[in-house]
Amino acid sequence: MFNGSGTLSRTLAVLVALFILIPMLLVAVMSFGQGSSLRFPPQSFTLDSYAAYFKSSSWTIPTLNSFVIGAFSAILALAITTPAAFAFTLYDFRGKRLIRLLVMMPLMVPFIVMALAYFFFFGRIGLLNTMAGVIIAHACLSIPIVFLIQSASLKGFDWTLVRASQACGAGAFTTFRRICLPILRPSFLVAGLFAFITSFDETVVALFISGRAASTLPRRMFESVRQESDPIVAVVSTLLFGVVAAVALIVAARQRRAARPANR
């Protein structure tokens, strides 16, 4: 089955890819349709909906919100998780397993439960319907994935490099800045990217707590589908898919370059 030519596995891979891609392609085709409602197949093809998207502030503001919330929640998650990941890798302490469980909690608790909790809690402390509230909530949601990625990269880190650096005359801070950080940066960036994506496509919590003022893109899309059945939703989906595909291709290309032996 897993023979050298790999014809079967290649066929399977293509089928799986098609299975995932076809709905996306349908949406992409719809985004070029004419008229004010979603229809498949479209009667004729235009870029009207694209123009409408970029002109309508009811779409561009949530888009901007999503980018800002995504970026800041990623930074916040990294800031919280980096020291924790170091501590978990380097030290043994009482209650380590319990705390690890707590850190992983957002992965296990249903988002709707988290959303309700944030809704009541943030209502009390005045964070409901604010950007800050969404940023904090999203940072919490992405902590498990960030923690897992960072822990994995720290586990693979060669800690004798720290001793080597100290033996060269570097104190703890210089060692962190000049040795640990540059070596760990790529995987920390990946962790941050995952946090960003977690925030960017999170809908449930955003629906509960983002309100009008801090409305995110998924929330806006959700409302649009329910109320207007506007073809702009298809435009947004297509754009998002295009961006994600581009990022994935860039990462893949960089990885391929890194795997190749460097030129002498």
Added chain:
Amino acid sequence: MTENDAPFLRLDAIVKRYPGTPAPAVDGISVDIQRGEFVSLLGPSGSGKTTTLLMIAGFELPSEGRILLEGRDIVGLPPHRRNFGMVFQNYALFPHMTVAQNVAYPLELRKIPTAEVRATVGRYLEMVGLSGLAGRRPTELSGGQQQRVALARALVFSPPVVLMDEPLGALDKNLREQLQVEIKELQKSLGITLIYVTHDQSEAMTMSDRIAVFNHGRIDQIAPPDRIYRRPATRFVGEFVGDSNMIEGRAIAGEIGLADSPLGRITCTDGTSVLTSGQPVLVMIRPELVRLSNRPTPQNGARLVVSRTTNYGDRVLVEGIGPNDTPLRLRVSAREAEDCRPGSQIDVAWDPEDVHVLPRSA
């Protein structure tokens, strides 16, 4: 004691207990090391060599005792303030830096001007034979080349003391021998004080000014290589370093340098002070110092029945059984070994000068 006649580096009754372990990893070590000296820490796995080195480097704190550099206690100094060079077994090169950047790192940390850094790095890379590879990444180098970079990085800031923990342990035999010579020559020409951990006795023998033999967290003996080899202080040292025959005997009352043993009377010229009357002693004779003899000898010799021969190419190890079922080993040339078929009888002899005597308790 004034600072001037203080030893360069002194370990003073160092003890290290790791939390949660019953026996101390290092159990009361005292050593004086002179400036420019090459001292090897030799011993079996788990005997405390690395722990000792890490305490000198400052990565572990001694539970007891002091470490004095030119009379000053340095126990409180963190590793990066001790100014010691260090080479690790797994090279520990910084993967995101080129060869030249790795070697320049200690100099940059010391705020040396760029032009001087470049010149010094160039000089040290040439010293370790890597001038052409300055721009490469560590992953693009062979193991031997990587360890040369690590060597240059440890030496480039002219540290007063350089510490190495089995630096050649990961290399194959030929490369290891080549680098042994290079390290020794660098150490001599630069006048470095070098503390070198190894469990390879031949490495310790060929490179060191003195060898400290570790045994369960203690130093059984610290002495020049030939003394360690010919006059081991304990049975452990004699058996750990090189091959040996250990024969249990007893000093003869009223005689100087004479011991009774299952192989008959053995005379010796050294270590006679341990031979007080009736004392149980251990007589050590190195197999290569036992020779075939064409006639039986009343003293310092025996008649053996050969039980086994093993050919090592350059020499042949002959194992035989002497009087009172006492085993004895000797090394002979391949031609001599032709007379030593298993089962045959041979006469062997040794010189009193080559006999070493220890108290049996040691």
